[in-house]
Amino acid sequence: MIDYFIGAIIFIYGLIFGSFLNVLIYRIPRKNFFSSVSSYCPECKHKLAWYDLIPVFSYIFLRGRCRYCKEKISVRYPIVELSNAVLWVLSFVFFRNSISDIILSAVLFSLLIVIAGIDLDTQEIPNGLVIAVLVLGVIRFILSFFFGDMLWFEHLIGAACISIPFLIIALITGGGIGGGDIKLCFAVGLFLGWKLTLMGTFLGIILAGIIALVIMIKHKKSGTIPLAPSLCFGFATALLFGNMILELIF
Ligand SMILES: [Zn+2]
Structure with a gap:
């Protein structure tokens, strides 16, 4: 009650x-x-x-x-x-077992909402917001280091596992992926750890693809779709349901 x-x-x-x-x-x-x-x-x-x-x-x-x-x-x-x-x-x-998890996730969700909203409007992610996410990631990393919900280096791999491939794609294509998206993946990756980061990015890219397809069919033209809102959705979903999904699969 x-x-x-x-x-x-x-x-x-x-x-x-x-x-x-x-x-x-x-x-x-x-x-x-x-x-x-x-x-x-x-x-x-x-x-x-x-x-x-x-x-x-x-x-x-x-x-x-x-x-x-x-x-x-x-x-x-x-x-x-x-x-x-x-x-x-x-x-x-x-996350009721851990008050720090409740607070950190709630703040991360709010930040992801703001990032998604601003990126939709301006196609840019303000650095201040990425830094705020990074601060959350560092706090979670430190907590993980001492109290361990996962191995501490899983957070470090999380920071690198998508941001580095995205950076390489951006360098090769000359801006196919925005700098803001790369920084966001680094910061969120540090928070989530590599498993949930991979899952979140996967979900985000699928969602972005579906949106692009719908826009193409509806307006009979292809346009750039902002990746960040889809990624934010993917990361939020992975944070909430990722471990459940992983348990179901493995
Ligand atoms: Zn009015």
Whole structure:
């Protein structure tokens, strides 16, 4: 019973923090992160009241449109809020044996959401976010070294196992894979260890391929698709279900 209660609290905090992630996704590329301007509609610039900013519910209540100019609000806002809340609850459910794992995974999920959102908008991953992921990876590596959920060098192999092949591909193709993707794979790899990194990258590339195929069929043209959001999805899936999948297979 108490678990449901804690789960519900985490869900609510996940929603609230998720709406902060939306602010980050919007503001970090515009470099006005530290301006104290309160939230406003990106279309009509009207200041938003607190009741316009209740995660998910405001979107449903306003039927996805701005209260003031009736312009459509991107469905990404509630999706970001919900994903963050769900991923936080799943961190609590899956990693309940270790409070550090719960916190580290929850923070990693939030960072992956912001990275995916910004990469979708700008095709770039800000270095600051990669460094934040790297810090998480180093913490997890140190914890692993002393308390060992896996052998410590598995984290080091994780950092290298995708980032180095990606780097070689980038050097050969002259930019087929972005520098941000390579750095992200290094940082996330250190966190996940090599098994989950390989699995996450595999899932991410499959997803990116499916998206590329759908775009090609729908618009009858091929375009570049941002790899990072698919990779973020793959890494998150691998972190949650990777060990289960590995146990099923082996
Ligand atoms: Zn508006």
